[in-house]
Amino acid sequence: MVQALNQALSLEMERDSNVILLGEDVGVDGGVFRVSEGLLRKYGNSRVIDTPLAESGIIGTSIGMAAYGLRPIAEIQFMGFVYTAFNQILAHAARLRNRTRGHYTVPLVIRMPYGGTVKALEHHSESTEALFCQIPGLKVVVPSTPYDAKGLLASSIRDDDPVIFLEPKKLYRAGRQEFPDNAYEIPLGLAKIVREGEDLTIIAWGSMIPVAQQAAENMEKEDIYPEIIDLRTLSPMDRDTIIQSVKKTGRVLIVHEAPKTCGLGAEIAAFINEEALFSLEAPILRVTGYDITIPMPKSEDFYFPNPERIRYAINKIMEF
Amino acid sequence: MVQALNQALSLEMERDSNVILLGEDVGVDGGVFRVSEGLLRKYGNSRVIDTPLAESGIIGTSIGMAAYGLRPIAEIQFMGFVYTAFNQILAHAARLRNRTRGHYTVPLVIRMPYGGTVKALEHHSESTEALFCQIPGLKVVVPSTPYDAKGLLASSIRDDDPVIFLEPKKLYRAGRQEFPDNAYEIPLGLAKIVREGEDLTIIAWGSMIPVAQQAAENMEKEDIYPEIIDLRTLSPMDRDTIIQSVKKTGRVLIVHEAPKTCGLGAEIAAFINEEALFSLEAPILRVTGYDITIPMPKSEDFYFPNPERIRYAINKIMEF
Amino acid sequence: MGYQIVIEKFQPSRNDILQVIDEKGQVQSEYEPNLSQIDLKKIYSLMVTARAADIKAINLQRQGRMGTYAPNQGQEGCQVGAGMAVQKNDWVFPHFRDLGLYLTLGFPLKNSYLYWMGHELGNIPPKGLNIFPMAVPVASHIPHAVGAGMAANIKKHKIAVLCCFSDGATSGGDFHEALNFAGVFKTPNVFLCYNNQYAISLPRKNQTAARTLAQKANAYGFSGVMVDGNDPLAVYVATKEALDKARQGKGPTLIEAITYRMGDHTTSDDASRYRSKEEVEEWRKKDPIQRFRIYLKNKGIWDPDYEKSVQDQTTSFIAKSTEEAEQTPSASIDNIFQYTYKDMPPHLKKQRDELELFTQEKKS
Amino acid sequence: MGYQIVIEKFQPSRNDILQVIDEKGQVQSEYEPNLSQIDLKKIYSLMVTARAADIKAINLQRQGRMGTYAPNQGQEGCQVGAGMAVQKNDWVFPHFRDLGLYLTLGFPLKNSYLYWMGHELGNIPPKGLNIFPMAVPVASHIPHAVGAGMAANIKKHKIAVLCCFSDGATSGGDFHEALNFAGVFKTPNVFLCYNNQYAISLPRKNQTAARTLAQKANAYGFSGVMVDGNDPLAVYVATKEALDKARQGKGPTLIEAITYRMGDHTTSDDASRYRSKEEVEEWRKKDPIQRFRIYLKNKGIWDPDYEKSVQDQTTSFIAKSTEEAEQTPSASIDNIFQYTYKDMPPHLKKQRDELELFTQEKKS
Numbered sequence A, B: 001m002v003q004a005l006n007q008a009l010s011l012e013m014e015r016d017s018n019v020i021l022l023g024e025d026v027g028v029d030g031g032v033f034r035v036s037e038g039l040l041r042k043y044g045n046s047r048v049i050d051t052p053l054a055e056s057g058i059i060g061t062s063i064g065m066a067a068y069g070l071r072p073i074a075e076i077q078f079m080g081f082v083y084t085a086f087n088q089i090l091a092h093a094a095r096l097r098n099r100t101r102g103h104y105t106v107p108l109v110i111r112m113p114y115g116g117t118v119k120a121l122e123h124h125s126e127s128t129e130a131l132f133c134q135i136p137g138l139k140v141v142v143p144s145t146p147y148d149a150k151g152l153l154a155s156s157i158r159d160d161d162p163v164i165f166l167e168p169k170k171l172y173r174a175g176r177q178e179f180p181d182n183a184y185e186i187p188l189g190l191a192k193i194v195r196e197g198e199d200l201t202i203i204a205w206g207s208m209i210p211v212a213q214q215a216a217e218n219m220e221k222e223d224i225y226p227e228i229i230d231l232r233t234l235s236p237m238d239r240d241t242i243i244q245s246v247k248k249t250g251r252v253l254i255v256h257e258a259p260k261t262c263g264l265g266a267e268i269a270a271f272i273n274e275e276a277l278f279s280l281e282a283p284i285l286r287v288t289g290y291d292i293t294i295p296m297p298k299s300e301d302f303y304f305p306n307p308e309r310i311r312y313a314i315n316k317i318m319e320f
Numbered sequence C, D: 001m002g003y004q005i006v007i008e009k010f011q012p013s014r015n016d017i018l019q020v021i022d023e024k025g026q027v028q029s030e031y032e033p034n035l036s037q038i039d040l041k042k043i044y045s046l047m048v049t050a051r052a053a054d055i056k057a058i059n060l061q062r063q064g065r066m067g068t069y070a071p072n073q074g075q076e077g078c079q080v081g082a083g084m085a086v087q088k089n090d091w092v093f094p095h096f097r098d099l100g101l102y103l104t105l106g107f108p109l110k111n112s113y114l115y116w117m118g119h120e121l122g123n124i125p126p127k128g129l130n131i132f133p134m135a136v137p138v139a140s141h142i143p144h145a146v147g148a149g150m151a152a153n154i155k156k157h158k159i160a161v162l163c164c165f166s167d168g169a170t171s172g173g174d175f176h177e178a179l180n181f182a183g184v185f186k187t188p189n190v191f192l193c194y195n196n197q198y199a200i201s202l203p204r205k206n207q208t209a210a211r212t213l214a215q216k217a218n219a220y221g222f223s224g225v226m227v228d229g230n231d232p233l234a235v236y237v238a239t240k241e242a243l244d245k246a247r248q249g250k251g252p253t254l255i256e257a258i259t260y261r262m263g264d265h266t267t268s269d270d271a272s273r274y275r276s277k278e279e280v281e282e283w284r285k286k287d288p289i290q291r292f293r294i295y296l297k298n299k300g301i302w303d304p305d306y307e308k309s310v311q312d313q314t315t316s317f318i319a320k321s322t323e324e325a326e327q328t329p330s331a332s333i334d335n336i337f338q339y340t341y342k343d344m345p346p347h348l349k350k351q352r353d354e355l356e357l358f359t360q361e362k363k364s
């Protein structure tokens, strides 16, 4: 996926000289995950900017740059370090268009590696997408494949609203999927059914897609055929695709890494309840992180959803 | 309610010399809403501290003070200004106990006026409680009456974990309810049924309680008798009281000021779906703020839930 | 006037404060700018208008015709002085208490009133004026200003960016991160700090233990300068020099303009709770309008007839602005939904439609 | 040695850097502290242990026996020098790259290893040592240190608080807000900045345009001082003086210790991508251990036998710590749930019980 993201960045920077990249170690070092490798050389240090260590400063200046006429892509080195920029995101990036009735806009992409299961240090495994999904004015995007990563990042950069672009660390170097070399877009706001099935609907995104796929494969032995929806855009959500699938299967499992309480799964369950209650044949279950701080590596395996936990939950759902 | 809060602060400071108060304008000015009026005179400027204008600094130093052995009460002047302190709250206050397996703890209360309908300036009407409810390690408390305010604040101060204490601005000077002069506690984690009813369950908190009560009163004309649950503690939530009521009524309406998507109502609907799906006779509806930035005063009335919108939703629910 | 003269001279370490006109209206400095009569008159009438528009706003608030409002009196000197130095393509990131600056830049008073009356419309600048909406969260706009400066550098635009705030903002993390970026990227920023001695009830001395606010620039590798904020010419001279320096690619400057907030913090505040009458009266003697009137009189520009014409113009301008603002309809339902995103997503359309339906049903 | 001598003398404006032992191990200063032979040996053996324990950690990481790790080499001088100045009731808020400080304070190496191996247990300090767990979010622990200082003032405890961080942290909003609080409330804080020239790939000169980091103290109304961070005695002298000053109620100090991160940023980093071998080799000549060895030799304290005994002790200490750390079982399910709150709320109990049940079922 790293290469797909790198290509998207490079192609968009080539396409539009207003696109610039900034963040900690994005230039000389090419990003700690090498997502921006080579871009400094290609586009120079006025467009690929190594910043001081200050996340609120990175996002705050990006807002000013965006309003001035650039299309900044800000990298936050890990999602666990975005919180100091939370005020800039919530109070400014998300609101400037509305506050000025469209006079100033913030075409800004905030890229950040998110998620766990990679035995990382404290604060390096965060998956707090729901914090952003509740902020009007933001879009939240999460790819699960290199192909999607490239197309969704291109669309995010071309989008005229601020986009939180979450990159699943776990998949950075997984998935040797092919993707075309040219630039292409995948529209924001559309989910994708990555596996068709009849028996229940699994809704997931990002790093949980391969986990759900593995689980679904395992379920075949038990003659259970889940449909899997990869949300791709978490906000605004593709509610139609979800409702259609739920109406077909009548059963829903949501899988995410974030803690259960107030995770995005809550909103998904709530609106399914609102719009398709009488299609439900079983309670909507959620396989998620627990409502605790993500454990440090030695015990992190307890925390993250895995195919077994999914199987366990599916069996519960199918009992109804 | 202001007086009740003031009493709770004063009594707790009297009871325990480790209790201290800090924030912008809490001392000489007695707080912009006068909640800490008189405390500087009573307890001196080493325990009632006017700080520089820096919310992350206020919360960050409070964490250090708490770990050192004090029990700080930090005031954030308006909920709209807490976001710069979000990292300190999420990454430190909420986690220090777990990170050190109980060696260091953060007995800290973060008080802040929240909510709208008072024709306030931009950023002065926020109700983003769901941001905090998804953070493991935090408690979130919201009183709706002076009596509860005093007892809940006392309990929050005596609690050994960090508590986000939200004070409904709208009710600061409303409600001339009597409350005893002595110190008393209301346990955290317990909701309260503030109106008994048979036909549906309304779940709300803080400033939405009087609104829900007004709506419920109006519904009597239509021979509909809602039960109203005042959550009081939003995290951890009193799920039992909710489930019991839902099992009785079979219908649920959630009312909150925050935007609908990913508001706390989502979690409430989701866990009711999970635990009591087959008791539901109608979809769980939510009357909430819209998924937009809170409008400025001239059009804010469109935004906030009111008895008419609640009636509209109740009628929809009763149609099933 | 040469380049970077006052910035070098009035460094905080020298503890010398640039003043052109003293409290008695006398010229006390070799740095008196060479402004035309028209400009001098403009400064005067803008200050007078700002003062009167402020009084009007407070009255409107008292009568329930305006929401909570932040009184401006006493700070007209620094606001107008600074505004006079701004050029056409510059960008401005104002403080929330900045009426004089807004007026000087040609921002319609009607819009300022609209803002405080509670209309988002009040945030929209007129065509050709690059001004951001005021930021309510203190200090949070400073990074935006630096971002604009970075963008100008990237685009090789020879412009400057003025960013205003008050003493309270200097304690915020965003102040620090932004000024540090400005130093590192040598942005064309001018940071104008209205040191009006208070952040609500907190006196300046409890905001920071630094002797001056200007010296904070040193932490970011650029210059700070101190000026008498109640002297519009001193502020003009320093701001102009700093903006010129910025446009020439010579990096940022922090200006500390020493002034006083004569009124309450907002119309919800009662400043007598935390400061003495005597202190306020001391500062009244330093009033920027009063001393500038004497200065103009000494120059033969001011006389009672001129005063009357200024007052008359001001009165009718304010009346007209008030009327226009009050006649502006509040935002429609569609309007409050429409600018959340460029294109309204389905769930928002649904919410909007429901609200519209509900509102119609309620009416009928 | 009197009070506040070096702090006054080595102010950043003077551009003079306190050095007691030069790169060749020669005493270059009148400020040589009067330390006992035991203490001098302690400094040496602690630096040697820190160096060896660091190499061991890197090896453990390479062998998959430890997680991502932040190499420490080159910074032993400032860490040990500072740690030697800490007294029993002081509080310490360490940097995440601070192995030498941890060791000096008597924090078990086993715990440090546990931490980097991925056990929360590694965050628990031994009895009697007031040390906070390291903060991974850069700069975010500085306000905690100031809070502890405020608490000590409130409780009238005559203690000092040492807070360590590196150059990258000085750009963070929390650095600013915290140091400003420290100045305003005159807290007993010592801020020790390990200026190791890099924040991952960002060189110090791009972190801030300020000429020195020490001068940033000026923005908060207290003193900054510059020391050679590869000279443990210089760091000791400055830190001791600053801690004494703090305990005497005379307020905070910022110390800039100039040093170099000899290794990669972490075991995931490759520093050759962003800096030259030559630069690294230049700094190798300034190695703190090497020069201190010569200093001890010149004093007649060091000889090959002594070296051998230090090496032997170190080797067995490290082996024992490694073994103990590796034998520590990982946290149980109950353990990862138990410390979320003082009392586990019902929904968490339910989650824990479900996970326990699931885990048992899976096993069987």
Ligand SMILES: Cc1ncc(C[n+]2csc(CCOP(=O)(O)OP(=O)(O)O)c2C)c(N)n1
Pocket (backbone or CB within 6 Å): B024, B053, B055, B077, B081, C097, C136, C137, C138, C139, C165, C166, C167, C168, C169, C196, C198, C199, C200, C261, C265
């Ligand atoms: C981040 C933040 N915290 C708190 C507030 C509430 N508040 C509004 S104005 C103000 C004081 C501002 O003081 P200063 O920056 O000196 O501006 P002045 O009022 O003097 O113009 C405060 C605390 C706010 N607007 N933003």
Ligand SMILES: Cc1ncc(C[n+]2csc(CCOP(=O)(O)OP(=O)(O)O)c2C)c(N)n1
Pocket (backbone or CB within 6 Å): A024, A053, A055, A077, A078, A081, D097, D136, D137, D138, D139, D165, D166, D167, D168, D169, D196, D198, D199, D200, D261, D265
């Ligand atoms: C707030 C924050 N942003 C980003 C990171 C990722 N990160 C870890 S260490 C580091 C550089 C730290 O540099 P410095 O403060 O100089 O410490 P040093 O590594 O030199 O010891 C960065 C960017 C982080 N830990 N915290």
Ligand SMILES: [Mg+2]
Pocket (backbone or CB within 6 Å): C166, C167, C168, C194, C195, C196, C197, C198, C199, C200
């Ligand atoms: Mg002020």
Ligand SMILES: [Mg+2]
Pocket (backbone or CB within 6 Å): D166, D167, D168, D194, D195, D196, D197, D198, D199, D200
């Ligand atoms: Mg460093």
